[in-house]
Amino acid sequence: MSRIRLLPETVASQVAAGEVVERPASVVKELVENSLDAAAHKVDILIRRGGISFIRVIDDGCGMDRDDALLSLERHATSKIRSVADLEAVGTLGFRGEALPSIASVSRFRLTSREVNAVAGTEIVVNGGKIDIVRDGGEAPGTQVEVRSLFYNVPARRKFLRTENTESRNIEHQLHLQAIGHTSVAFTFARDDRVVFQLPATITLADRVRDLYGKELLGQLLALDGRTSSQIRISGLIGRAGLSRQTRAQQLVFVNGRAIESPVITAAVREGYHTALMKGQYPVTFLFLELDPGAVDVNVHPAKREVRFRDPNSIREAVVKAIQETLAGSRADWQEKFRAPGQPVGGTVSISPSEPKGGSPPCELPELEREFALRGQRSIEITTNRTIGGRTSISSQPFASSDESVGRDRARPSTQQQFQIIGVLNKLYVLMENADGLVLVDQHAAHERILFEELRRRMEEQGVPSQKLLLSQTFEVAPRDADWIEQNMDVLQKMGIGIESFGPNAFKIDSLPGFLNVTDGAQFMRKVIDDLKSASDRSSPLRLGEEMIAKTVCRHAVKANDPLRYLEVEKLIQDLLECDLPYCCPHGRPTMIQISHAELEKKFGRKV
Ligand SMILES: Nc1ncnc2c1ncn2[C@@H]1O[C@H](COP(=O)(O)OP(=O)(O)OP(=O)(O)O)[C@@H](O)[C@H]1O
Numbered sequence: 001m002s003r004i005r006l007l008p009e010t011v012a013s014q015v016a017a018g019e020v021v022e023r024p025a026s027v028v029k030e031l032v033e034n035s036l037d038a039a040a041h042k043v044d045i046l047i048r049r050g051g052i053s054f055i056r057v058i059d060d061g062c063g064m065d066r067d068d069a070l071l072s073l074e075r076h077a078t079s080k081i082r083s084v085a086d087l088e089a090v091g092t093l094g095f096r097g098e099a100l101p102s103i104a105s106v107s108r109f110r111l112t113s114r115e116v117n118a119v120a121g122t123e124i125v126v127n128g129g130k131i132d133i134v135r136d137g138g139e140a141p142g143t144q145v146e147v148r149s150l151f152y153n154v155p156a157r158r159k160f161l162r163t164e165n166t167e168s169r170n171i172e173h174q175l176h177l178q179a180i181g182h183t184s185v186a187f188t189f190a191r192d193d194r195v196v197f198q199l200p201a202t203i204t205l206a207d208r209v210r211d212l213y214g215k216e217l218l219g220q221l222l223a224l225d226g227r228t229s230s231q232i233r234i235s236g237l238i239g240r241a242g243l244s245r246q247t248r249a250q251q252l253v254f255v256n257g258r259a260i261e262s263p264v265i266t267a268a269v270r271e272g273y274h275t276a277l278m279k280g281q282y283p284v285t286f287l288f289l290e291l292d293p294g295a296v297d298v299n300v301h302p303a304k305r306e307v308r309f310r311d312p313n314s315i316r317e318a319v320v321k322a323i324q325e326t327l328a329g330s331r332a333d334w335q336e337k338f339r340a341p342g343q344p345v346g347g348t349v350s351i352s353p354s355e356p357k358g359g360s361p362p363c364e365l366p367e368l369e370r371e372f373a374l375r376g377q378r379s380i381e382i383t384t385n386r387t388i389g390g391r392t393s394i395s396s397q398p399f400a401s402s403d404e405s406v407g408r409d410r411a412r413p414s415t416q417q418q419f420q421i422i423g424v425l426n427k428l429y430v431l432m433e434n435a436d437g438l439v440l441v442d443q444h445a446a447h448e449r450i451l452f453e454e455l456r457r458r459m460e461e462q463g464v465p466s467q468k469l470l471l472s473q474t475f476e477v478a479p480r481d482a483d484w485i486e487q488n489m490d491v492l493q494k495m496g497i498g499i500e501s502f503g504p505n506a507f508k509i510d511s512l513p514g515f516l517n518v519t520d521g522a523q524f525m526r527k528v529i530d531d532l533k534s535a536s537d538r539s540s541p542l543r544l545g546e547e548m549i550a551k552t553v554c555r556h557a558v559k560a561n562d563p564l565r566y567l568e569v570e571k572l573i574q575d576l577l578e579c580d581l582p583y584c585c586p587h588g589r590p591t592m593i594q595i596s597h598a599e600l601e602k603k604f605g606r607k608v
């Protein structure tokens with residue numbers, strides 16, 4: 001007796017559904033993708049109980065006639081490709097003709113659809129893959145799909161579902177991807193009859209991000225604008241240095257309009273951020289890559305979540321470069337933000353309360369104002385050895401000066417005109433005022449960033465100054481490591497490591513970078529090599545040098561509780577603003593925090 005049998009169509013669909021429909025969020029993904037492929041302008045999604053009991057997606061897309069609606073439920077029935085060659089240039093989100101039959105085979109499914117000019121629409125009801133009802137239906141043009149009791153007939157699958165809350169969150173994340181990827185489409189999402197978001201169609205990504213995530217996040221994003229090469233165009237919005245998240249939820253990447261997860265791009269993004277990102281944290285990106293459809297294979301993942309690049313290296317390089325340039329290019333914007341409110345051209349630092357910008361005038365407080373003014377005048381004199389900080393209250397020891405103050409205004413560089421130092425809190429946080437409100441600078445983190453960039457610049461230019469060891473040391477390494485040292489001798493020397501060959505697989509060290517606090521050169525070298533090995537194989541020795549610097553500057557930077565003199569604080573801020581990435585330390589922690597006027601007004605109940 002023959003052992004091999006053809007599976008009945010329903011069973012085959014259920015098996016295929018295992019790959020396509022993992023959880024409620026996969027159903028939502030597939031249905032919304034279909035709506036987008038049908039050129040919908042508006043997609044409404046409703047779920048109940050995490051999508052397990054009910055999912056409904058309504059669109060105003062092209063709709064289907066009765067024959068097509070029936071055909072859409074057959075496996076391998078698609079309007080999107082005709083041949084394997086079409087797969088090379090697929091411009092739609094779907095292409096397999098698997099989604100609808102898969103979903104219909106594991107749920108109680110109802111589809112109604114009507115073409116724009118058709119007199120009547122069609123309604124089809126399918127239960128567990130079996131068509132039960134086909135009839136005329138009078139719905140509005142477009143398509144509506146309802147999916148009830150997901151996995152009711154596949155208990156094994158149902159067991160793997162998480163809590164309703166988790167499933168809902170997955171669905172919401174999925175919808176975020178679709179909404180960010182398709183800004184010109186309006187989306188409404190309701191969960192258990194409560195509207196979660198309602199997004200109007202927009203033209204720009206920025207508008208969509210604002211509508212979905214709020215103004216505050218948008219304010220922390222940088223535009224990565226149309227970087228084009230012959231192979232790839234990259235655009236989007238990315239978080240500025242120092243902005244990070246605990247999860248990848250806001251690290252969104254789209255390739256030709258499709259939200260994807262790609263280790264190649266994730267690694268490239270991380271490399272692009274490098275010291276601008278805290279270890280173990282994730283950046284915020286809304287990154288759009290457009291490339292020739294032939295250069296990317298979309299047919300490699302059952303849920304179409306991953307793609308394969310024909311030339312991953314060039315993609316990686318382009319992404320790294322785009323991110324690096326965007327982060328570095330944002331410096332000017334930040335400096336602009338540091339322009340103090342209503343500041344005289346001469347850059348006078350003043351403590352007197354600044355005029356409120358816009359809105360209604362503040363309550364009259366003549367007494368207090370006069371006192372501020374008097375104190376301001378009394379503290380004209382600023383001597384270089386005056387120590388600031390501690391818990392000294394701002395009003396009793398303001399860093400005020402006036403035009404006659406020690407004549408230092410004229411000599412100051414332009415950045416100095418862009419902020420107004422108020423004082424130092426707890427010997428750690430420099431308080432400043434700029435046009436947007438209050439800025440807090442972590443003096444330790446700021447100093448780390450300054451030292452880091454200084455040493456890196458020296459390493460790249462003339463080399464880091466090195467310090468002779470009392471006794472030179474020789475050491476041996478494995479042949480592979482010896483090769484690496486030989487190849488990178490130049491860079492190592494620029495890093496301030498005085499190293500030379502000393503026989504096969506042996507080296508001699510007679511000096512080490514001056515900023516390092518090590519005495520055992522051999523042990524240090526072994527550590528450098530180990531670090532390199534544990535780093536990804538793309539890591540260059542120069543990058544390793546940067547890491548070495550980042551690890552050591554911490555020890556040299558101003559300690560959190562070091563009291564600084566006024567001029568030192570001023571210099572620190574100036575130097576920070578001159579940095580390439582002023583807003584985070586080399587470990588990715590923020591150096592400064594802005595508290596806007598609006599936030600302050602809200603906190604004080606002036607504005608609700
Ligand atoms: N909302 C919709 N509006 C109009 N046509 C639709 C809609 N949903 C599905 N269709 C039609 O039904 C066909 C089958 O849909 P299905 O999702 O099963 O496959 P697909 O989108 O072609 O490929 P994939 O399995 O990759 O999603 C589609 O090719 C499309 O022609």
Ligand SMILES: [Mg+2]
Pocket residue numbers: 030033034093094095099100
């Ligand atoms: Mg589809």
